[in-house]
Amino acid sequence: MPSNDSPARPNRSVMARGLRVIGTAIRAEPRIFTGAVLASAVYGIMTVGSSWALGRATDDVVLPAFRDGRFHTGALVGAALLIVGVAVLKAAGVMGRRILAGVMQYRMQARSRRAVTRQYLRLPLAWHHRHPTGQLLSNANSDVEAAWAPLAPLPMAVGVIVMLVTAAGAILLIDPVLAVVGFLIFPAIAVLNLIYQRKLSPLAMRAQQLRAEVSEVAHESFDGALVVKTLGREDAEARRFQARADQLRDANVAVGRVRGLFDPLLEALPTIGVLAVLLVGAMRLEAGDVVAGDLIQVAYLFTLLAFPVRALGWVLAELPRSVVGWTRVQDVLDATGSMEYGTAGLAGDSPAGVRADGVTYGYLPDASVLTDVNFAVEPGRTVAVVGPTGSGKSTLTLLLGRLIDPDDGAVRIDGTDVREVARGGVSDAVALVLQQTFLFDDTVRGNITLGWDIPDETVWAALRLAQADGFVSALPSGLDTRVGERGTSLSGGQRQRIALARAVVRKPRLLILDDATSSVDPQVEKRILHGLREGAAGSTVIVVAYRMATIALADEVVYLEHGRVTDQGPHELLLARCEGYRALVTAYEREEAERAALDTDEEIVA
Amino acid sequence: MTAVTEETTTTGERPGGLQAAERTAFETIRHGLRLSPEFRVGLAGTVCLAVLATLGKVIVPIAVQQVIDRGLGGGVPDVPFIRNATALCAVAVLLTALCGYLMNVRLYRSTESGLATLRGKGFRHVHDLSVLTQNTERRGALVSRVTSDVDQISTFMQWGGLLVIVSLGQLIVATVLMAVYSWQLTLLVWVCFLPLVIALPRFQRLVARAYIRVRERTGDVLAGVSESVVGSAVIRAYGSEDRTSARIGAAVDEQRKAQTRAQQIIGFTFPITELVAAVAVAGVVVAGVALGVSGSITPGRLIAFLFLITLFISPLQTATEVLNEAQNAIAGWRRILGVLDTPADVADPENGATLPRGPISVEFENVGFAYPGGAPVLHDVAVEIGPRTRLAIVGETGSGKTTFAKLLTRLMDPTSGRVLVDGVDLRNVRFSSLRERIVMVPQDGFLFDSSLADNIRFGRPSATLDDVRLAVTELGLSDWVEGLPAGLDTQVGQRGESLSAGERQLVALARAYLADPDLLLLDEATSAVDPATEVRLARALDGVTRGRTAVSIAHRLSTAQAADEVLVFEHGRIVQRGPHAVLVEEPGVYADLYASWTSATHSS
Ligand SMILES: Nc1ncnc2c1ncn2[C@@H]1O[C@H](COP(=O)(O)OP(=O)(O)OP(=O)(O)O)[C@@H](O)[C@H]1O
Ligand SMILES: Nc1ncnc2c1ncn2[C@@H]1O[C@H](COP(=O)(O)OP(=O)(O)OP(=O)(O)O)[C@@H](O)[C@H]1O
Ligand SMILES: [Mg+2]
Ligand SMILES: [Mg+2]
Numbered sequence A: 001m002p003s004n005d006s007p008a009r010p011n012r013s014v015m016a017r018g019l020r021v022i023g024t025a026i027r028a029e030p031r032i033f034t035g036a037v038l039a040s041a042v043y044g045i046m047t048v049g050s051s052w053a054l055g056r057a058t059d060d061v062v063l064p065a066f067r068d069g070r071f072h073t074g075a076l077v078g079a080a081l082l083i084v085g086v087a088v089l090k091a092a093g094v095m096g097r098r099i100l101a102g103v104m105q106y107r108m109q110a111r112s113r114r115a116v117t118r119q120y121l122r123l124p125l126a127w128h129h130r131h132p133t134g135q136l137l138s139n140a141n142s143d144v145e146a147a148w149a150p151l152a153p154l155p156m157a158v159g160v161i162v163m164l165v166t167a168a169g170a171i172l173l174i175d176p177v178l179a180v181v182g183f184l185i186f187p188a189i190a191v192l193n194l195i196y197q198r199k200l201s202p203l204a205m206r207a208q209q210l211r212a213e214v215s216e217v218a219h220e221s222f223d224g225a226l227v228v229k230t231l232g233r234e235d236a237e238a239r240r241f242q243a244r245a246d247q248l249r250d251a252n253v254a255v256g257r258v259r260g261l262f263d264p265l266l267e268a269l270p271t272i273g274v275l276a277v278l279l280v281g282a283m284r285l286e287a288g289d290v291v292a293g294d295l296i297q298v299a300y301l302f303t304l305l306a307f308p309v310r311a312l313g314w315v316l317a318e319l320p321r322s323v324v325g326w327t328r329v330q331d332v333l334d335a336t337g338s339m340e341y342g343t344a345g346l347a348g349d350s351p352a353g354v355r356a357d358g359v360t361y362g363y364l365p366d367a368s369v370l371t372d373v374n375f376a377v378e379p380g381r382t383v384a385v386v387g388p389t390g391s392g393k394s395t396l397t398l399l400l401g402r403l404i405d406p407d408d409g410a411v412r413i414d415g416t417d418v419r420e421v422a423r424g425g426v427s428d429a430v431a432l433v434l435q436q437t438f439l440f441d442d443t444v445r446g447n448i449t450l451g452w453d454i455p456d457e458t459v460w461a462a463l464r465l466a467q468a469d470g471f472v473s474a475l476p477s478g479l480d481t482r483v484g485e486r487g488t489s490l491s492g493g494q495r496q497r498i499a500l501a502r503a504v505v506r507k508p509r510l511l512i513l514d515d516a517t518s519s520v521d522p523q524v525e526k527r528i529l530h531g532l533r534e535g536a537a538g539s540t541v542i543v544v545a546y547r548m549a550t551i552a553l554a555d556e557v558v559y560l561e562h563g564r565v566t567d568q569g570p571h572e573l574l575l576a577r578c579e580g581y582r583a584l585v586t587a588y589e590r591e592e593a594e595r596a597a598l599d600t601d602e603e604i605v606a
Numbered sequence B: 001m002t003a004v005t006e007e008t009t010t011t012g013e014r015p016g017g018l019q020a021a022e023r024t025a026f027e028t029i030r031h032g033l034r035l036s037p038e039f040r041v042g043l044a045g046t047v048c049l050a051v052l053a054t055l056g057k058v059i060v061p062i063a064v065q066q067v068i069d070r071g072l073g074g075g076v077p078d079v080p081f082i083r084n085a086t087a088l089c090a091v092a093v094l095l096t097a098l099c100g101y102l103m104n105v106r107l108y109r110s111t112e113s114g115l116a117t118l119r120g121k122g123f124r125h126v127h128d129l130s131v132l133t134q135n136t137e138r139r140g141a142l143v144s145r146v147t148s149d150v151d152q153i154s155t156f157m158q159w160g161g162l163l164v165i166v167s168l169g170q171l172i173v174a175t176v177l178m179a180v181y182s183w184q185l186t187l188l189v190w191v192c193f194l195p196l197v198i199a200l201p202r203f204q205r206l207v208a209r210a211y212i213r214v215r216e217r218t219g220d221v222l223a224g225v226s227e228s229v230v231g232s233a234v235i236r237a238y239g240s241e242d243r244t245s246a247r248i249g250a251a252v253d254e255q256r257k258a259q260t261r262a263q264q265i266i267g268f269t270f271p272i273t274e275l276v277a278a279v280a281v282a283g284v285v286v287a288g289v290a291l292g293v294s295g296s297i298t299p300g301r302l303i304a305f306l307f308l309i310t311l312f313i314s315p316l317q318t319a320t321e322v323l324n325e326a327q328n329a330i331a332g333w334r335r336i337l338g339v340l341d342t343p344a345d346v347a348d349p350e351n352g353a354t355l356p357r358g359p360i361s362v363e364f365e366n367v368g369f370a371y372p373g374g375a376p377v378l379h380d381v382a383v384e385i386g387p388r389t390r391l392a393i394v395g396e397t398g399s400g401k402t403t404f405a406k407l408l409t410r411l412m413d414p415t416s417g418r419v420l421v422d423g424v425d426l427r428n429v430r431f432s433s434l435r436e437r438i439v440m441v442p443q444d445g446f447l448f449d450s451s452l453a454d455n456i457r458f459g460r461p462s463a464t465l466d467d468v469r470l471a472v473t474e475l476g477l478s479d480w481v482e483g484l485p486a487g488l489d490t491q492v493g494q495r496g497e498s499l500s501a502g503e504r505q506l507v508a509l510a511r512a513y514l515a516d517p518d519l520l521l522l523d524e525a526t527s528a529v530d531p532a533t534e535v536r537l538a539r540a541l542d543g544v545t546r547g548r549t550a551v552s553i554a555h556r557l558s559t560a561q562a563a564d565e566v567l568v569f570e571h572g573r574i575v576q577r578g579p580h581a582v583l584v585e586e587p588g589v590y591a592d593l594y595a596s597w598t599s600a601t602h603s604s
Helices: A016-028 A030-068 A073-122 A125-130 A133-147 A154-159 A161-174 A175-185 A185-224 A225-230 A234-287 A292-334 A392-400 A423-427 A444-449 A456-465 A469-474 A492-504 A522-534 A548-551 A571-577 A580-585 A587-603 B002-011 B025-035 B043-073 B079-128 B131-136 B137-145 B148-181 B181-231 B234-235 B240-295 B298-343 B401-408 B431-437 B452-456 B466-473 B480-485 B501-515 B530-542 B558-562 B580-585 B590-601
Strands: A354-361 A370-377 A382-386 A410-411 A430-433 A510-514 A538-546 A556-561 A565-567 B363-369 B378-386 B390-395 B416-421 B438-442 B519-523 B550-554 B565-570 B574-576
Touching: A016 A073, A016 A185, A016 A292, A016 B043, A016 B181, A030 A073, A030 A154, A030 A161, A030 A292, A073 A133, A073 A154, A073 A292, A073 A444, A073 B181, A073 B234, A073 B240, A125 B234, A133 A292, A133 B079, A133 B148, A133 B181, A154 A161, A154 A292, A154 A587, A154 B298, A161 A292, A175 A185, A175 A234, A175 A292, A175 B416, A185 A234, A185 A292, A185 B079, A185 B137, A225 A234, A225 B131, A225 B137, A225 B438, A234 A292, A234 B043, A234 B079, A292 B043, A354 A392, A370 A392, A370 A565, A370 B363, A382 A392, A382 A548, A382 A580, A392 A430, A392 A510, A392 A538, A410 B431, A410 B565, A423 B550, A430 A492, A430 A522, A430 A587, A444 A456, A444 A492, A456 A469, A456 A492, A456 A522, A456 B480, A492 A510, A510 B181, A510 B452, A522 A548, A522 B558, A556 A571, A565 A571, A571 A580, A571 B480, A580 B401, A587 B558, B002 B240, B002 B558, B025 B181, B025 B298, B025 B501, B025 B590, B043 B079, B079 B137, B079 B148, B079 B298, B137 B148, B137 B181, B137 B298, B148 B181, B148 B298, B181 B234, B181 B240, B181 B580, B240 B298, B363 B401, B378 B401, B378 B416, B378 B574, B390 B558, B401 B438, B401 B519, B401 B550, B416 B530, B431 B438, B438 B501, B452 B501, B466 B480, B466 B501, B501 B519, B501 B530, B530 B558, B565 B580, B574 B590, B580 B590
Parallel strands: A382 A538, A382 A556, A430 A510, A510 A538, B390 B550, B390 B565, B438 B519, B519 B550
Antiparallel strands: A354 A370, A354 A410, A556 A565, B363 B378, B363 B416, B565 B574
């Protein structure tokens, strides 16, 4: 989706970007990295050291003992200790490198995951609408993992560079010509690597994208599992998922094909170098330009190069995927559009006054959902927002609670444009109960307090007000009962009441109820609204509703049609003068009257 | 944050949750392999290539050494020999690389195919699980089971499995060679390694547990992220970004700790091989010298033996590494097996009955129901719904209406009693037949992220665009659809969130209507639709579904007034039933509800 389909970034070399990614990690964890590199260096040195120790033992102890037919216990034990001692150091090196490399890799992963998820919370709802949840899961999981994958082999690669440099220096000192021949493997590696990265990058990009799509299909399908079941579409969904999984398979195989060629070739290169050195060396030997001992030494030194080159290969092989993962993560982090906050406050605990001044809003650029909406609510009053399905009521509530910002015009609370209010200021003063109830996988208490420090008595009072105290006290662990993801273990009406309690417990200065009482009894609703108005400080209430009783409780009604306020005023007035409004709120009554008339007709006919 | 830790301890232990069968590591691997037969496709060829590639890797350095020793050892270089020998070596190197490449490609292909199958099976089974089982696991964690958990298996399958075979071969060859040189020293080496061989399974169990934790914590992270994304509006409305961020942060931290811990265990166990190897070498030096002095071994043999030990150690080290990776794969397998092993308790019956279409009758026979681990919520519900009735169900919140609906659509099975359709127990009706005949519209109209038309024909994909249009018209929704910017091609967004709540319900209703069931069950399916539209829709539905059975659950009693019969639920029992006109006259729950409803909806 939008942020993820931007492979056409400035096509800087993968290598350069990969090194930048690695550089970021090193800068973030310099000490851990240094420790890991040192540990690898110890390991590298001790690898050489262990054959040296064995050589010493053979030359100084074993052979003399055989020659003399007797042995020196002290020397023998010394040799044994030397061998074991070197091994202890080597083991310590391995251990240190592994653990530290892991620590570094996992810390970076955790860092990225926090950053990405924090960004998810910062980005506006509009952005969320465009990005499937499954994709976002993949960004936070497999992309982050891919981005930091080179960190595992990195310390080894850097640590054994010491070996590489030492060996290369020694070779250069012994015979520059042979060195040049042998060092041809480095440009060869560079070329091989370049081709590899060119070929692999687009494939890795595709694989990562498909990974996200697999996750997207899975998430959506599991999310809608109930619909899938009730319509018996399991097989079709399985086919949809399998199609994506198969695409992912093909993409991974394509990646594997390239990588499967790169790895063995990279491993072969040092040996090829040794062979080239031997061949040229032999000719130079014949010409008398070099002595046999030197050539042997150079050849051995070259075999030493194999290991560091392989270690380097591990890092290089991971780079393209890492760059892809990093780019995808970065796309999220670079996404703009987070809300700007000002510094003003909405202090006080008296009811708030609200105004909408010429508010215009559209989800899509050229289709406005609300057009020039104007109304004002005096502090402490109750206003009902009424309008047919899809007329923009919920959109209006989102604007009033500053979940979205108007394209034009302004929402003012107590005269302050909500865009000028400091972060958290609006949500502290305003409680918005959304139309779609959402509960967290948490306890009843956690769902109501949302981390605020609220005493249990207050929570119970709110539950009582929302008429939820009865069933909550009947729950197995009362307030501590976990409600399951999105509140699955509660009935629809119970969920709605918890959501109501969550709003009223905050004693908000402005309470917005977006059709939040649809499955609550009319009397209960009445009690809630009264309770709110007559509470200690009282609230200003904006309520989206259809029921006559609810509307009748309101001091004023704002009637919306197609995103415009077509009329506003007291209920009776609107009932008398606004036809659309009348049709809407008296629909049940008229229906009943018609049915009654029909019944009488039937009776008459009968 | 306490919430997160608490949650982590309860994962998988909720009553009726996902549960993998008890299996040893080996059984898990075997079972895992059996689930993906693709793993075995062309295995013989791949193994041959692997053996060749490994042989090449072993032989080439030896050959190079030989060239150096023989070609240069004599003082005068034997240039023609060197030339030929290097050419031969180069060919061997390239052949080795080629074998390596071919092996890799074959492995990638079979592994990835196997994993794709495994994902598919896991995904399918999630949908086979009953609603209740599905709800015990959070969505994000379920997703992780078919995505990242499966990914864990790939590394092991791509290099681990074969390396084990190759290493085992190396180990045997090395042992035999060593024994040829000196059986006493061979014995010594094996004695040194014996404790390791015994301890290894124990370590492995530790590693396995550590990896399982990593997988579980990863699931928790994904579940947390999923929740924060789906609930983003509520989080913003209550300014609880920081709290949510802290909750996810805690889960991320737990994951990091689990990962680090797994790495620590491996970091400690892996080098032990190194140490044991050194002890073995030292022991061989000491014992070899002792043996040599007593004349049982020559120095040449001892030195050769010392080199052979290296040949013995390296496969052992590889094996430990592979075993660790295997534990990771096993952890992944266990997670997906956790899905596959969980029985689909509400399953499609084998040889189930296919019921003929047409007027439908349903009967509840003393049905009782309790959610797993909870108190009964339905008691002794006995009711028949005749063909062509329109039934309304009303009752207080939490009185068991939705539960009744879920039993009627067999999303769950009753704990006691039976539900019969046309006289056949629902448990014996084939799913395809059942879903064709009975369709429920749940309260929150979940839509898929595609066009309006695709959503409407979700239940009947064979429907043409004209069928969709006809359905929309019949329900009286064509004005609304035409008013949308792109008509039927309008994209509804994730979960349908680009539509208003009421609009979503309209689509969900049209979707169920087009599926053309014999019994349509509406669970507050129009709760968010405005009254005028609702009345129109109810009338349209009434007209077009004549001759079918309709069951509606509603808080708006206008529905009950229009029904032939009303069922009144209270505390999980049916307390009243009869036509509206009769029930309003009787003192009781219904009369009270109705009084409250009329006072709420009438202008005076
Ligand atoms: N998945 C579940 N696990 C445990 N208990 C549940 C679960 N679903 C519902 N319940 C409980 O079962 C009882 C009946 O719930 P049900 O959803 O059937 O009520 P309802 O009549 O549909 O109410 P509403 O009008 O609020 O939708 C409630 O007390 C509820 O808390
Ligand atoms: N995220 C979105 N992207 C695009 N269009 C949207 C989005 N959300 C809502 N709309 C459109 O905006 C219009 C107003 O939607 P809104 O949710 O505000 O209606 P509503 O008055 O609350 O309706 P209801 O009574 O059904 O809840 C609808 O036509 C809807 O299709
Ligand atoms: Mg709305
Ligand atoms: Mg319900």
